[in-house]
Amino acid sequence: MRKGIVNNSLFTPVEKEIALVEKTIKHTSQVEYPWLNELLDYVVDSGGKRIRPALTLLCGKFHNYDLNLLIPMAAGVELLHTATLVHDDTIDKSEKRRGRPTASNVWGSGIAILVGDYVFAQSAELVARTGNLRVIRLFAGTLMALCTGELSQNLHSYNPDQTRHNYFKRIEQKTASLFSTATESAGILSQAPEKDIQALRSYGHNLGIAFQITDDILDFIADEEKLGKPVGSDLIQGTMTLPSILLKEWYPDDNPINDIFKNNGNKGDNLRSLELAVDMIMNSEIITECYHIANTFVSNAHQAIRHFPDNECKRSLLEIADHAVARQL
Amino acid sequence: MRKGIVNNSLFTPVEKEIALVEKTIKHTSQVEYPWLNELLDYVVDSGGKRIRPALTLLCGKFHNYDLNLLIPMAAGVELLHTATLVHDDTIDKSEKRRGRPTASNVWGSGIAILVGDYVFAQSAELVARTGNLRVIRLFAGTLMALCTGELSQNLHSYNPDQTRHNYFKRIEQKTASLFSTATESAGILSQAPEKDIQALRSYGHNLGIAFQITDDILDFIADEEKLGKPVGSDLIQGTMTLPSILLKEWYPDDNPINDIFKNNGNKGDNLRSLELAVDMIMNSEIITECYHIANTFVSNAHQAIRHFPDNECKRSLLEIADHAVARQL
Numbered sequence: 001m002r003k004g005i006v007n008n009s010l011f012t013p014v015e016k017e018i019a020l021v022e023k024t025i026k027h028t029s030q031v032e033y034p035w036l037n038e039l040l041d042y043v044v045d046s047g048g049k050r051i052r053p054a055l056t057l058l059c060g061k062f063h064n065y066d067l068n069l070l071i072p073m074a075a076g077v078e079l080l081h082t083a084t085l086v087h088d089d090t091i092d093k094s095e096k097r098r099g100r101p102t103a104s105n106v107w108g109s110g111i112a113i114l115v116g117d118y119v120f121a122q123s124a125e126l127v128a129r130t131g132n133l134r135v136i137r138l139f140a141g142t143l144m145a146l147c148t149g150e151l152s153q154n155l156h157s158y159n160p161d162q163t164r165h166n167y168f169k170r171i172e173q174k175t176a177s178l179f180s181t182a183t184e185s186a187g188i189l190s191q192a193p194e195k196d197i198q199a200l201r202s203y204g205h206n207l208g209i210a211f212q213i214t215d216d217i218l219d220f221i222a223d224e225e226k227l228g229k230p231v232g233s234d235l236i237q238g239t240m241t242l243p244s245i246l247l248k249e250w251y252p253d254d255n256p257i258n259d260i261f262k263n264n265g266n267k268g269d270n271l272r273s274l275e276l277a278v279d280m281i282m283n284s285e286i287i288t289e290c291y292h293i294a295n296t297f298v299s300n301a302h303q304a305i306r307h308f309p310d311n312e313c314k315r316s317l318l319e320i321a322d323h324a325v326a327r328q329l
Numbered sequence: 330m331r332k333g334i335v336n337n338s339l340f341t342p343v344e345k346e347i348a349l350v351e352k353t354i355k356h357t358s359q360v361e362y363p364w365l366n367e368l369l370d371y372v373v374d375s376g377g378k379r380i381r382p383a384l385t386l387l388c389g390k391f392h393n394y395d396l397n398l399l400i401p402m403a404a405g406v407e408l409l410h411t412a413t414l415v416h417d418d419t420i421d422k423s424e425k426r427r428g429r430p431t432a433s434n435v436w437g438s439g440i441a442i443l444v445g446d447y448v449f450a451q452s453a454e455l456v457a458r459t460g461n462l463r464v465i466r467l468f469a470g471t472l473m474a475l476c477t478g479e480l481s482q483n484l485h486s487y488n489p490d491q492t493r494h495n496y497f498k499r500i501e502q503k504t505a506s507l508f509s510t511a512t513e514s515a516g517i518l519s520q521a522p523e524k525d526i527q528a529l530r531s532y533g534h535n536l537g538i539a540f541q542i543t544d545d546i547l548d549f550i551a552d553e554e555k556l557g558k559p560v561g562s563d564l565i566q567g568t569m570t571l572p573s574i575l576l577k578e579w580y581p582d583d584n585p586i587n588d589i590f591k592n593n594g595n596k597g598d599n600l601r602s603l604e605l606a607v608d609m610i611m612n613s614e615i616i617t618e619c620y621h622i623a624n625t626f627v628s629n630a631h632q633a634i635r636h637f638p639d640n641e642c643k644r645s646l647l648e649i650a651d652h653a654v655a656r657q658l
Contacts, residue, residue, distance in 0.1 A: 144450040
């Protein structure tokens, strides 16, 4: 059974380097205060699959592969991701992530906010180590995009008029922006020609969109136990994703979404409406259509790097894109 | 009556440039989403006194005064300060700051966390505009120091064994680090010789410590109405500052701090113990001693820039240091 997006063999070409990224991440949490060490160790060692740093390392392999630049960049990208997860869990009051209590659950929301901030700073410091102003500015812009996407989701929750356009804009910001920064920065730091930098950026962007659409599909169709949260949890939290947007598009006058969103989801019988929405999504062609759309982004990702030389790194990148959609969880 | 640290005439030598910093800050909140504009306008236009950007501008005047570098740096420093205030208010569940409802009070803690993150990213982007890797790394390190100081305060609250050493370490991190970054970065960006960069850093550090000690004194002696919070609020929240640390040092066996801190401050009669602590502090030489200590840092700040040419900017810097301690609020 595949776990997560990554069948780890996909990372084989950069396995050793990923170990160096892990070491760098571990090292950054060794600070002079034992209490801070403990906090940092807990949040950075969260069992993540390290897909983003793997992408940076793989994408750096096509040109001037300089680990002195790529390792801190890859570690910085991963820590930016870590920091956003710590804050997201705090905002959503999530009790667990990947089977472990969240930082806000263990230490309270105040400490979790500050630890997230600290990890943001660490990620910025790592990226600054590259000494490359272009990736430093790209990185700051990425954090703005991530926040804009999350803010948009929070501010527009329980709004039944969310459209496909809003959705794609939001997932570009909250997910694809960090994937594309992971891949584009590798191009910049390996001194790739501009057209290859843009190709890597496009690969990362399309992979990120496909990845997020798949996450949003799995929120409806995955096994509740494996998912670790109730089926349809996005919808119950007021967030419309591609499946529920298609439901609204296909059945504009006859769907339960308005009922679910009434009173910001605080209506006694909205669980019945949610069940109805899940049924309508499962018993239509909506999921098939969502996978079809996700696969167009996978094709775009493949297409973006079609002119790259055929080697094991390129094959990894192509397979990672396939797996982003084919995964069960 | 002076309001806050700054008699605004102290900023006269850089008055026009502060207006440019304001414009830059305003401009960064003009983004493509009206809802985000509104949030950003609210948090960046919070009636702050802009002392940190004024310090950057004043300190840049002694060497190569390049506004293309100093304006984004000064704006970045101010926005970093703004972001930390947004998160601090969220953590402390503060209802008001400077007489206005806090962002977390208006929009809820989730939105406030994300807006704070966004403003962090903006501040990093502004500093990256200087194109100077040394200040970029200094800046990332400053955010880590700020978080470490706040984390230390939060994790050690209601611990009656807080010492003078812990206190000075903490206020160096949570307050002085941003003051010294505001002044040191000006030296770096104005291409000052290294010894002048270190002199400016030392000036900012000592000013910051004096500033925080004074804040901590005022928490005990200021008029409750002007303060906008109850007298002794640090102590009631479990934080020992210089006055309460001296109380503990001077009366190790006969002080009410252990009583206040029992059960994390959740003891019915801890308000009576707090009154007793405030009385003991006011009816001893503790406040005089605290002011004496604060003034040694003011002297250090003066001393740090003694070799700088005598001009209106130097006079401003010296007076700002004096006012940091002499202010009523």
